[in-house]
Amino acid sequence: MNWIIRTLTCSVGKKLIMAVTGLSFCLFLVSHLAGNLTIFKGQKAFVSYAESLHSLGALILMAELGLLVLAIFHICFGIWLFVGNLGARPVGYAVKKNAGGRTLSSAIMPYTGLFLLVFIIIHLLTFHFADRGGKDVYNLVHTTFTKPGYVIFYLIAMIAAAFHVKHGFWSAFQTIGANHPKYMPVIKTVGLVFSLLVGFGFGCLPIYLSLS
Protein backbone atom coordinates (compact mmCIF):
# COMPACT_ATOMS: atom_id res chain seq x y z
CA MET A 1 0.00 0.00 0.00
CA ASN A 2 2.80 2.26 0.99
CA TRP A 3 4.26 2.25 -2.49
CA ILE A 4 0.98 3.33 -4.05
CA ILE A 5 0.71 6.38 -1.83
CA ARG A 6 4.39 7.15 -2.29
CA THR A 7 3.99 6.97 -6.06
CA LEU A 8 0.77 8.93 -6.35
CA THR A 9 1.93 11.73 -4.08
CA CYS A 10 5.23 12.38 -5.83
CA SER A 11 5.23 15.07 -8.52
CA VAL A 12 4.97 12.60 -11.39
CA GLY A 13 2.27 10.64 -9.56
CA LYS A 14 0.16 13.74 -8.96
CA LYS A 15 0.34 14.53 -12.65
CA LEU A 16 -0.59 10.95 -13.39
CA ILE A 17 -3.77 11.36 -11.35
CA MET A 18 -4.57 14.52 -13.31
CA ALA A 19 -3.97 12.70 -16.59
CA VAL A 20 -6.04 9.61 -15.84
CA THR A 21 -8.97 11.53 -14.33
CA GLY A 22 -8.75 14.11 -17.12
CA LEU A 23 -8.90 11.48 -19.84
CA SER A 24 -11.86 9.88 -18.10
CA PHE A 25 -13.63 13.23 -18.23
CA CYS A 26 -12.92 13.36 -21.95
CA LEU A 27 -14.78 10.06 -22.33
CA PHE A 28 -17.60 11.45 -20.22
CA LEU A 29 -17.76 14.55 -22.41
CA VAL A 30 -18.18 12.36 -25.49
CA SER A 31 -21.19 10.54 -24.04
CA HIS A 32 -22.65 13.73 -22.56
CA LEU A 33 -22.37 15.54 -25.86
CA ALA A 34 -23.84 12.63 -27.83
CA GLY A 35 -26.81 12.54 -25.47
CA ASN A 36 -27.33 16.29 -25.52
CA LEU A 37 -27.37 16.46 -29.28
CA THR A 38 -30.66 14.51 -29.23
CA ILE A 39 -32.18 17.92 -28.45
CA PHE A 40 -31.89 18.71 -32.15
CA LYS A 41 -34.32 15.86 -32.83
CA GLY A 42 -36.93 17.67 -30.78
CA GLN A 43 -38.52 17.60 -27.39
CA LYS A 44 -39.65 13.96 -27.54
CA ALA A 45 -36.25 12.55 -28.42
CA PHE A 46 -34.54 14.56 -25.69
CA VAL A 47 -37.04 13.63 -23.00
CA SER A 48 -36.91 9.96 -23.91
CA TYR A 49 -33.10 10.08 -23.84
CA ALA A 50 -33.24 11.58 -20.33
CA GLU A 51 -35.82 9.03 -19.22
CA SER A 52 -33.88 6.08 -20.53
CA LEU A 53 -30.83 7.37 -18.64
CA HIS A 54 -32.81 7.61 -15.41
CA SER A 55 -34.33 4.17 -15.95
CA LEU A 56 -30.84 2.73 -15.54
CA GLY A 57 -31.35 3.24 -11.80
CA ALA A 58 -28.45 1.94 -9.75
CA LEU A 59 -26.15 1.96 -12.78
CA ILE A 60 -26.57 5.67 -13.31
CA LEU A 61 -26.07 6.30 -9.60
CA MET A 62 -22.81 4.38 -9.73
CA ALA A 63 -21.70 6.34 -12.76
CA GLU A 64 -22.51 9.59 -10.97
CA LEU A 65 -20.60 8.54 -7.89
CA GLY A 66 -17.71 7.50 -10.10
CA LEU A 67 -17.68 10.92 -11.75
CA LEU A 68 -17.82 12.56 -8.33
CA VAL A 69 -14.78 10.60 -7.14
CA LEU A 70 -12.89 11.43 -10.32
CA ALA A 71 -13.82 15.10 -9.90
CA ILE A 72 -12.67 15.19 -6.29
CA PHE A 73 -9.30 13.72 -7.26
CA HIS A 74 -8.92 16.00 -10.29
CA ILE A 75 -9.78 19.13 -8.31
CA CYS A 76 -7.78 18.33 -5.17
CA PHE A 77 -4.66 17.20 -6.98
CA GLY A 78 -4.97 20.10 -9.41
CA ILE A 79 -5.08 22.61 -6.57
CA TRP A 80 -2.28 20.79 -4.77
CA LEU A 81 -0.08 21.00 -7.88
CA PHE A 82 -1.05 24.62 -8.55
CA VAL A 83 -0.22 25.79 -5.02
CA GLY A 84 2.97 23.73 -4.94
CA ASN A 85 4.10 25.17 -8.24
CA LEU A 86 3.46 28.72 -7.06
CA GLY A 87 5.73 28.00 -4.10
CA ALA A 88 8.51 26.69 -6.33
CA ARG A 89 9.34 30.24 -7.40
CA PRO A 90 9.01 32.57 -4.41
CA VAL A 91 10.74 35.47 -6.17
CA GLY A 92 9.37 36.05 -9.64
CA TYR A 93 10.89 37.70 -12.68
CA ALA A 94 10.63 41.40 -13.42
CA VAL A 95 10.40 40.53 -17.11
CA LYS A 96 9.17 37.15 -18.30
CA LYS A 97 8.65 36.35 -21.93
CA ASN A 98 7.18 33.31 -23.57
CA ALA A 99 10.08 31.51 -25.24
CA GLY A 100 7.85 29.59 -27.60
CA GLY A 101 6.62 26.60 -25.64
CA ARG A 102 3.74 28.04 -23.72
CA THR A 103 0.36 28.43 -25.41
CA LEU A 104 -2.68 30.39 -24.31
CA SER A 105 -4.45 27.20 -23.30
CA SER A 106 -1.52 25.90 -21.25
CA ALA A 107 -0.98 29.25 -19.53
CA ILE A 108 -4.57 29.59 -18.34
CA MET A 109 -5.02 25.92 -17.43
CA PRO A 110 -5.53 26.40 -13.66
CA TYR A 111 -7.91 29.30 -14.22
CA THR A 112 -10.05 27.56 -16.85
CA GLY A 113 -10.11 24.63 -14.44
CA LEU A 114 -11.35 26.68 -11.51
CA PHE A 115 -13.87 28.43 -13.71
CA LEU A 116 -15.18 25.08 -14.93
CA LEU A 117 -15.58 23.98 -11.32
CA VAL A 118 -17.83 26.99 -10.67
CA PHE A 119 -19.65 26.23 -13.92
CA ILE A 120 -20.24 22.58 -13.02
CA ILE A 121 -21.67 23.50 -9.63
CA ILE A 122 -24.09 25.99 -11.19
CA HIS A 123 -24.84 23.56 -14.03
CA LEU A 124 -25.77 20.80 -11.58
CA LEU A 125 -27.87 23.15 -9.47
CA THR A 126 -29.72 24.39 -12.53
CA PHE A 127 -30.48 21.08 -14.16
CA HIS A 128 -29.64 18.15 -11.92
CA PHE A 129 -30.81 19.23 -8.50
CA ALA A 130 -33.47 21.62 -9.73
CA ASP A 131 -37.06 21.36 -8.66
CA ARG A 132 -38.70 20.89 -12.03
CA GLY A 133 -42.19 21.46 -10.70
CA GLY A 134 -43.91 19.02 -13.06
CA LYS A 135 -42.18 20.28 -16.20
CA ASP A 136 -40.18 17.89 -18.31
CA VAL A 137 -36.44 18.28 -18.69
CA TYR A 138 -36.78 19.82 -22.15
CA ASN A 139 -38.95 22.63 -20.78
CA LEU A 140 -36.50 23.23 -17.97
CA VAL A 141 -33.58 23.50 -20.37
CA HIS A 142 -35.59 25.62 -22.75
CA THR A 143 -36.78 28.14 -20.15
CA THR A 144 -33.29 28.36 -18.67
CA PHE A 145 -31.82 29.33 -21.99
CA THR A 146 -34.32 32.06 -22.63
CA LYS A 147 -32.36 34.04 -20.04
CA PRO A 148 -29.48 35.77 -21.86
CA GLY A 149 -27.31 35.73 -18.71
CA TYR A 150 -27.34 31.95 -18.69
CA VAL A 151 -26.57 31.70 -22.38
CA ILE A 152 -23.57 34.00 -22.08
CA PHE A 153 -22.31 32.20 -18.96
CA TYR A 154 -22.63 28.85 -20.74
CA LEU A 155 -20.85 30.08 -23.82
CA ILE A 156 -17.93 31.43 -21.79
CA ALA A 157 -17.78 28.13 -19.91
CA MET A 158 -17.67 26.17 -23.15
CA ILE A 159 -14.83 28.33 -24.47
CA ALA A 160 -13.00 27.66 -21.20
CA ALA A 161 -13.70 23.94 -21.58
CA ALA A 162 -12.33 23.94 -25.12
CA PHE A 163 -9.11 25.61 -23.98
CA HIS A 164 -8.83 23.27 -21.01
CA VAL A 165 -9.27 20.21 -23.20
CA LYS A 166 -6.88 21.47 -25.86
CA HIS A 167 -3.93 21.52 -23.46
CA GLY A 168 -5.20 18.75 -21.23
CA PHE A 169 -5.64 16.10 -23.90
CA TRP A 170 -2.11 15.86 -25.29
CA SER A 171 -0.74 16.73 -21.86
CA ALA A 172 -2.36 13.63 -20.39
CA PHE A 173 -0.67 11.44 -22.98
CA GLN A 174 2.67 13.11 -22.31
CA THR A 175 2.21 12.50 -18.59
CA ILE A 176 1.43 8.83 -18.92
CA GLY A 177 4.60 8.61 -20.97
CA ALA A 178 2.97 8.23 -24.37
CA ASN A 179 5.01 10.80 -26.24
CA HIS A 180 6.21 9.01 -29.31
CA PRO A 181 7.39 10.66 -32.52
CA LYS A 182 4.99 8.49 -34.53
CA TYR A 183 1.87 9.17 -32.48
CA MET A 184 2.29 12.57 -30.81
CA PRO A 185 1.32 14.61 -33.89
CA VAL A 186 -1.86 12.50 -34.19
CA ILE A 187 -2.62 12.87 -30.48
CA LYS A 188 -2.21 16.65 -30.73
CA THR A 189 -4.49 16.85 -33.75
CA VAL A 190 -7.13 14.66 -32.13
CA GLY A 191 -6.91 16.84 -29.01
CA LEU A 192 -7.41 20.00 -31.03
CA VAL A 193 -10.35 18.57 -32.97
CA PHE A 194 -11.89 17.21 -29.79
CA SER A 195 -11.55 20.57 -28.01
CA LEU A 196 -13.28 22.26 -30.93
CA LEU A 197 -16.03 19.64 -30.87
CA VAL A 198 -16.53 20.25 -27.15
CA GLY A 199 -16.59 24.01 -27.59
CA PHE A 200 -18.88 24.12 -30.60
CA GLY A 201 -20.91 21.01 -29.76
CA PHE A 202 -21.91 22.09 -26.28
CA GLY A 203 -21.85 25.76 -27.21
CA CYS A 204 -24.43 25.42 -30.02
CA LEU A 205 -27.07 24.03 -27.65
CA PRO A 206 -27.78 27.18 -25.60
CA ILE A 207 -27.69 29.27 -28.78
CA TYR A 208 -30.10 26.94 -30.57
CA LEU A 209 -32.48 26.81 -27.62
CA SER A 210 -32.43 30.53 -26.98
CA LEU A 211 -33.33 31.13 -30.62
CA SER A 212 -35.96 28.41 -31.01
Add this chain to the structure above:
Amino acid sequence: MSKTINLTLKVWRQPGSEAKGAFETYGAKDISTDMSFLEMLDVVNERLSVEGKDPIAFDHDCREGICGMCGSVVNGVPHGPQKATTLCQLHMRHFADGDTLVIEPWRSRAFKVIKDLAVDRSAFDQLIQTGGYISANTGAVPEANAILISQETAELAMDAAACIGCGACVAACPNASAMLFVGAKVSQLALLPQGRPEAAKRVQAMVRKMDELGFGACSNEAECEAVCPKEISITNIARLNRELIKAAFGSPF
Protein backbone atom coordinates in the same frame (compact mmCIF):
# COMPACT_ATOMS: atom_id res chain seq x y z
CA MET B 1 33.72 45.18 -40.14
CA SER B 2 32.95 45.43 -36.50
CA LYS B 3 30.16 47.70 -35.42
CA THR B 4 29.62 49.12 -31.98
CA ILE B 5 26.35 49.62 -30.16
CA ASN B 6 25.21 51.35 -26.99
CA LEU B 7 22.94 49.57 -24.57
CA THR B 8 21.18 50.22 -21.30
CA LEU B 9 21.47 47.38 -18.82
CA LYS B 10 19.11 46.84 -15.92
CA VAL B 11 20.95 44.31 -13.81
CA TRP B 12 19.79 42.52 -10.68
CA ARG B 13 22.23 43.38 -7.90
CA GLN B 14 22.13 41.46 -4.65
CA PRO B 15 25.16 41.54 -2.32
CA GLY B 16 24.49 38.16 -0.75
CA SER B 17 22.00 35.32 -0.60
CA GLU B 18 20.20 36.74 2.41
CA ALA B 19 20.46 40.37 1.32
CA LYS B 20 17.72 42.24 -0.45
CA GLY B 21 18.34 42.82 -4.12
CA ALA B 22 17.32 45.50 -6.58
CA PHE B 23 17.81 46.47 -10.19
CA GLU B 24 20.63 48.87 -11.05
CA THR B 25 20.87 50.65 -14.37
CA TYR B 26 24.17 50.83 -16.24
CA GLY B 27 25.09 52.17 -19.61
CA ALA B 28 27.07 49.80 -21.82
CA LYS B 29 28.76 52.12 -24.33
CA ASP B 30 30.69 51.19 -27.47
CA ILE B 31 30.06 47.49 -27.31
CA SER B 32 31.48 45.65 -30.30
CA THR B 33 28.85 43.47 -31.95
CA ASP B 34 31.50 40.76 -32.25
CA MET B 35 31.60 40.41 -28.48
CA SER B 36 29.81 37.66 -26.64
CA PHE B 37 27.27 38.59 -24.00
CA LEU B 38 29.74 37.73 -21.24
CA GLU B 39 32.48 39.79 -22.86
CA MET B 40 30.05 42.69 -22.87
CA LEU B 41 29.54 42.15 -19.13
CA ASP B 42 33.35 41.99 -18.72
CA VAL B 43 33.64 45.40 -20.35
CA VAL B 44 30.93 46.82 -18.09
CA ASN B 45 32.65 45.29 -15.07
CA GLU B 46 36.04 46.77 -15.98
CA ARG B 47 34.46 50.18 -16.15
CA LEU B 48 32.68 49.60 -12.84
CA SER B 49 36.00 48.59 -11.25
CA VAL B 50 37.69 51.70 -12.56
CA GLU B 51 34.93 53.74 -11.00
CA GLY B 52 35.58 51.91 -7.75
CA LYS B 53 32.25 50.09 -7.83
CA ASP B 54 31.55 46.44 -7.18
CA PRO B 55 31.59 44.50 -10.46
CA ILE B 56 28.55 42.41 -11.40
CA ALA B 57 28.96 38.80 -10.28
CA PHE B 58 28.03 36.23 -12.91
CA ASP B 59 28.94 32.60 -13.44
CA HIS B 60 31.05 31.43 -16.36
CA ASP B 61 33.78 28.97 -17.12
CA CYS B 62 34.38 27.50 -20.57
CA ARG B 63 32.78 30.30 -22.55
CA GLU B 64 32.30 27.90 -25.40
CA GLY B 65 28.88 26.56 -24.63
CA ILE B 66 29.83 23.22 -23.12
CA CYS B 67 30.27 23.56 -19.37
CA GLY B 68 26.86 24.84 -18.31
CA MET B 69 28.18 27.43 -15.88
CA CYS B 70 26.86 30.58 -17.51
CA GLY B 71 23.29 31.75 -17.77
CA SER B 72 21.02 34.63 -16.87
CA VAL B 73 17.55 35.63 -17.89
CA VAL B 74 17.83 38.35 -20.53
CA ASN B 75 14.63 40.27 -21.24
CA GLY B 76 12.55 37.43 -19.86
CA VAL B 77 14.24 34.54 -21.66
CA PRO B 78 16.93 32.35 -20.10
CA HIS B 79 20.18 32.57 -22.11
CA GLY B 80 18.70 35.41 -24.12
CA PRO B 81 16.81 35.56 -27.40
CA GLN B 82 18.93 33.21 -29.53
CA LYS B 83 17.68 29.61 -29.80
CA ALA B 84 19.97 26.73 -28.81
CA THR B 85 22.61 29.11 -27.51
CA THR B 86 24.19 29.56 -24.10
CA LEU B 87 24.72 33.07 -22.82
CA CYS B 88 28.47 32.81 -23.42
CA GLN B 89 27.82 31.95 -27.06
CA LEU B 90 25.27 34.70 -27.56
CA HIS B 91 26.76 37.48 -29.62
CA MET B 92 25.99 41.14 -29.27
CA ARG B 93 25.14 41.34 -32.96
CA HIS B 94 21.73 39.99 -31.98
CA PHE B 95 20.97 43.25 -30.22
CA ALA B 96 20.27 46.64 -31.70
CA ASP B 97 21.76 49.99 -30.79
CA GLY B 98 19.76 51.61 -28.00
CA ASP B 99 18.28 48.35 -26.66
CA THR B 100 17.48 48.04 -22.98
CA LEU B 101 18.37 44.67 -21.50
CA VAL B 102 16.91 43.46 -18.24
CA ILE B 103 19.29 40.86 -16.79
CA GLU B 104 18.10 38.65 -13.93
CA PRO B 105 19.36 35.52 -12.21
CA TRP B 106 17.61 32.13 -12.50
CA ARG B 107 14.61 32.26 -10.17
CA SER B 108 13.64 29.14 -8.28
CA ARG B 109 13.18 28.07 -4.70
CA ALA B 110 15.81 25.38 -5.28
CA PHE B 111 18.38 27.83 -6.74
CA LYS B 112 19.39 30.48 -4.22
CA VAL B 113 21.05 33.64 -5.44
CA ILE B 114 24.64 33.69 -4.22
CA LYS B 115 25.39 37.15 -5.51
CA ASP B 116 23.91 39.28 -8.29
CA LEU B 117 23.46 36.91 -11.24
CA ALA B 118 25.26 33.93 -9.73
CA VAL B 119 22.95 31.24 -8.37
CA ASP B 120 23.63 28.13 -6.35
CA ARG B 121 22.79 25.14 -8.53
CA SER B 122 24.08 22.50 -6.15
CA ALA B 123 20.54 21.11 -6.14
CA PHE B 124 21.44 19.64 -9.54
CA ASP B 125 24.55 18.05 -8.03
CA GLN B 126 22.40 16.51 -5.33
CA LEU B 127 20.10 15.11 -8.00
CA ILE B 128 23.05 13.54 -9.79
CA GLN B 129 24.35 12.10 -6.52
CA THR B 130 20.93 10.55 -5.99
CA GLY B 131 20.95 8.55 -9.20
CA GLY B 132 22.61 10.19 -12.16
CA TYR B 133 25.30 7.49 -12.41
CA ILE B 134 25.78 3.78 -12.98
CA SER B 135 27.67 1.49 -10.63
CA ALA B 136 30.51 -0.26 -12.41
CA ASN B 137 33.04 -2.64 -10.96
CA THR B 138 36.67 -1.89 -11.50
CA GLY B 139 38.81 -4.49 -13.17
CA ALA B 140 39.72 -5.36 -16.69
CA VAL B 141 38.17 -3.21 -19.39
CA PRO B 142 35.10 -5.03 -20.74
CA GLU B 143 35.00 -5.99 -24.39
CA ALA B 144 33.57 -2.96 -26.19
CA ASN B 145 31.38 -4.96 -28.56
CA ALA B 146 29.99 -7.38 -25.99
CA ILE B 147 26.75 -5.41 -25.70
CA LEU B 148 25.30 -4.28 -28.98
CA ILE B 149 23.38 -1.01 -29.10
CA SER B 150 21.59 0.21 -32.19
CA GLN B 151 22.68 3.45 -33.73
CA GLU B 152 19.20 4.98 -33.17
CA THR B 153 19.22 4.16 -29.47
CA ALA B 154 22.75 5.43 -29.08
CA GLU B 155 21.71 8.68 -30.75
CA LEU B 156 18.69 9.09 -28.46
CA ALA B 157 20.86 8.50 -25.40
CA MET B 158 23.43 10.93 -26.76
CA ASP B 159 20.76 13.60 -27.34
CA ALA B 160 19.71 13.29 -23.71
CA ALA B 161 23.33 13.25 -22.54
CA ALA B 162 23.92 16.58 -24.31
CA CYS B 163 22.47 18.28 -21.23
CA ILE B 164 25.07 20.57 -19.68
CA GLY B 165 23.10 21.13 -16.48
CA CYS B 166 22.92 24.91 -16.83
CA GLY B 167 19.48 25.14 -15.22
CA ALA B 168 17.81 27.20 -17.94
CA CYS B 169 14.95 24.67 -18.00
CA VAL B 170 14.16 25.40 -14.36
CA ALA B 171 14.52 29.13 -14.94
CA ALA B 172 12.15 29.08 -17.92
CA CYS B 173 9.55 26.75 -16.46
CA PRO B 174 6.50 28.62 -15.15
CA ASN B 175 6.52 26.04 -12.33
CA ALA B 176 10.29 26.09 -11.74
CA SER B 177 10.29 22.36 -12.41
CA ALA B 178 13.46 20.37 -12.97
CA MET B 179 11.79 17.63 -14.98
CA LEU B 180 13.67 18.30 -18.20
CA PHE B 181 16.99 18.00 -16.38
CA VAL B 182 15.94 14.87 -14.49
CA GLY B 183 14.25 13.51 -17.61
CA ALA B 184 17.47 13.92 -19.58
CA LYS B 185 19.57 12.27 -16.89
CA VAL B 186 17.16 9.39 -16.40
CA SER B 187 16.83 8.93 -20.17
CA GLN B 188 20.50 8.89 -21.05
CA LEU B 189 21.00 6.00 -18.64
CA ALA B 190 17.67 4.21 -19.08
CA LEU B 191 18.16 4.00 -22.84
CA LEU B 192 21.39 2.05 -22.56
CA PRO B 193 21.83 -1.51 -21.27
CA GLN B 194 24.43 -0.37 -18.75
CA GLY B 195 21.85 1.86 -17.09
CA ARG B 196 19.06 -0.70 -16.92
CA PRO B 197 20.07 -2.60 -13.76
CA GLU B 198 19.60 0.49 -11.61
CA ALA B 199 16.88 2.15 -13.70
CA ALA B 200 13.93 1.51 -11.37
CA LYS B 201 15.78 2.62 -8.24
CA ARG B 202 17.27 5.60 -10.02
CA VAL B 203 14.06 7.11 -11.33
CA GLN B 204 12.22 6.74 -8.04
CA ALA B 205 15.09 8.20 -6.03
CA MET B 206 15.64 11.11 -8.41
CA VAL B 207 11.97 12.09 -8.55
CA ARG B 208 11.73 11.93 -4.77
CA LYS B 209 14.85 14.08 -4.44
CA MET B 210 13.56 16.56 -7.00
CA ASP B 211 10.38 17.06 -4.97
CA GLU B 212 12.32 17.31 -1.73
CA LEU B 213 14.58 20.04 -3.16
CA GLY B 214 11.55 22.23 -3.83
CA PHE B 215 11.32 22.08 -7.61
CA GLY B 216 7.83 22.42 -9.05
CA ALA B 217 5.87 19.87 -11.05
CA CYS B 218 5.81 19.91 -14.84
CA SER B 219 2.57 21.07 -16.47
CA ASN B 220 3.76 20.43 -20.02
CA GLU B 221 4.28 24.05 -20.97
CA ALA B 222 7.36 23.10 -23.03
CA GLU B 223 9.12 26.37 -22.16
CA CYS B 224 12.15 24.32 -21.01
CA GLU B 225 12.58 22.74 -24.43
CA ALA B 226 12.28 26.17 -26.07
CA VAL B 227 15.16 27.69 -24.09
CA CYS B 228 17.42 24.65 -23.69
CA PRO B 229 20.80 25.52 -25.24
CA LYS B 230 21.20 21.83 -26.11
CA GLU B 231 17.64 21.48 -27.42
CA ILE B 232 16.79 18.59 -25.10
CA SER B 233 13.32 17.40 -26.07
CA ILE B 234 10.39 17.04 -23.69
CA THR B 235 10.05 13.47 -24.95
CA ASN B 236 12.65 12.89 -22.25
CA ILE B 237 10.09 14.03 -19.67
CA ALA B 238 7.63 11.52 -21.12
CA ARG B 239 10.32 8.87 -20.77
CA LEU B 240 10.88 9.95 -17.16
CA ASN B 241 7.15 9.55 -16.50
CA ARG B 242 7.15 6.18 -18.23
CA GLU B 243 10.17 5.01 -16.28
CA LEU B 244 8.59 6.10 -13.01
CA ILE B 245 5.30 4.34 -13.76
CA LYS B 246 7.19 1.22 -14.80
CA ALA B 247 9.35 1.34 -11.70
CA ALA B 248 6.49 2.00 -9.30
CA PHE B 249 4.14 -0.66 -10.62
CA GLY B 250 6.63 -3.18 -11.94
CA SER B 251 9.57 -3.28 -9.59
CA PRO B 252 9.53 -5.32 -6.38
CA PHE B 253 10.25 -2.22 -4.29
